[in-house]
Amino acid sequence: MIHSKLLDNNENNNLNFSQNLYKGACVKIKNSNKTFQVIGLNIGKEICWVREWPFACNSKKTFALEISQITLQTFCSNNSSEKLSNFKI
Template sequence: MTLHQGDCIKLRSGEGPFQVIGIDDDHDRCWIRQWPLDSHGCPVFEVALEQISSPKGEID
């Protein structure tokens, strides 16, 4: 799977969609936030790349 900053993804747990904010390929991690954004913003959190099912466009 190829992941890019700005992609909308879902987690293997079924949660989502989330937007990819940053990717750390060296450590197999990425930073995501809930999508669509809340009017007050959304917290960013780190997840392992293995927790991502696939980019949302590939799911729909």
């Protein structure tokens, strides 16, 4: 079963969402149809670092993103999670 959480644009929901965001979570972001994985968090500054999911082992393309830019949080698919199990995040 795939679980997801949709965000509203009000501050209260964004604060609650940022408290539930975790390293390793897969997310969707504004202005993109791609899935990204959270690889780092700074809740105090409301910033996270993400990379495209599934990722290529030879790719190190990560970028910082304001947590408010996340529109959907979902679990990574089982196939992609198996690939990830061989790597440290």
